[in-house]
Amino acid sequence: MSATGFLSQLLQLVVALLLAPLLLGWVNQCRAWLQNKRAPSLLLPYWTIRKLFHKDAVVADNASGLFRVTPYVVFAAMALAAAIVPSLATDLGTAFGSIGARREMFVGFLAEPALLMVLFTASLISGATLLPTIVETLAHRDIAIYPSLAFAGVAFTMVSLAENARIPVDNPATHLELTMIHEAMILEYSARHLALIEWASALKLFNYSCIGLALFLPFGIAKGSSDWGAILVAVPVLIGKLAVGGFALALIETLFAKMRIFRAPEFLGTAFLLAVLAMLVNLLLGS
Numbered sequence: 001m002s003a004t005g006f007l008s009q010l011l012q013l014v015v016a017l018l019l020a021p022l023l024l025g026w027v028n029q030c031r032a033w034l035q036n037k038r039a040p041s042l043l044l045p046y047w048t049i050r051k052l053f054h055k056d057a058v059v060a061d062n063a064s065g066l067f068r069v070t071p072y073v074v075f076a077a078m079a080l081a082a083a084i085v086p087s088l089a090t091d092l093g094t095a096f097g098s099i100g101a102r103r104e105m106f107v108g109f110l111a112e113p114a115l116l117m118v119l120f121t122a123s124l125i126s127g128a129t130l131l132p133t134i135v136e137t138l139a140h141r142d143i144a145i146y147p148s149l150a151f152a153g154v155a156f157t158m159v160s161l162a163e164n165a166r167i168p169v170d171n172p173a174t175h176l177e178l179t180m181i182h183e184a185m186i187l188e189y190s191a192r193h194l195a196l197i198e199w200a201s202a203l204k205l206f207n208y209s210c211i212g213l214a215l216f217l218p219f220g221i222a223k224g225s226s227d228w229g230a231i232l233v234a235v236p237v238l239i240g241k242l243a244v245g246g247f248a249l250a251l252i253e254t255l256f257a258k259m260r261i262f263r264a265p266e267f268l269g270t271a272f273l274l275a276v277l278a279m280l281v282n283l284l285l286g287s
Helices: 003-034 044-053 065-084 095-126 131-139 147-163 182-186 191-216 228-255 261-285
Strands: none
Touching (some): 044 191
16 A cells, blocks of 8 residues: 555544544434424533543453443444544444344344445446445446436435434433344443443444445545545545534434334335345436
């Protein structure tokens, strides 16, 4: 990897780490406005993470070493993912816990086929399989209407809601044992461990948002990693797109109610069918 490529990926990682809590705060603020509630501060996620880092962690005496290392592994995985998602430029590069883990794996198992179909559709349109190449092809083409991308976009949105534990699949604000998925896995974490988990969750939402924007709204992404002028312009463009996307997410969570956990297969099955339909439309109609 060239020095410019490394620096561009490093910049993407820094931007992701800084903007991920801001995106989460924006979604929470928009949702509060749409529900006629007093909106929390846009910087509340930053303050929460900072406060948690300054607290002493409470760990059970019988907690294993795996319990202690998990927050660091989760955070590192999301940070590495943020470094390779082409957000600014295209460049290669307890019982509660067990219940939540099983539900998380269940949702992930159902969501991954639909996500693969979405990526296959984008690959067929661009003629490539590498995400940066796909994004570069889609971003620098003539403006045209692709029905297959419309179906794929809806499917990706549904998958993103499920994978990020958002309404209607999960409610990140609930702590009801019978319904919570993601929150069930982090109830026993505190202080710096909880801060890393929360930061990683914000990074996951940020990564999915950037993937969706790169695939379906790729304008503003710099071509290559050597044009620093275009990369610097891409930063405010990305912030603007994330602001609109965050408002759309808050609107979805305001208009829809959380579904029962047993309805998740139907929801993600619909996403899979839409993704398959997108691929078939592209194969049969070439659009």
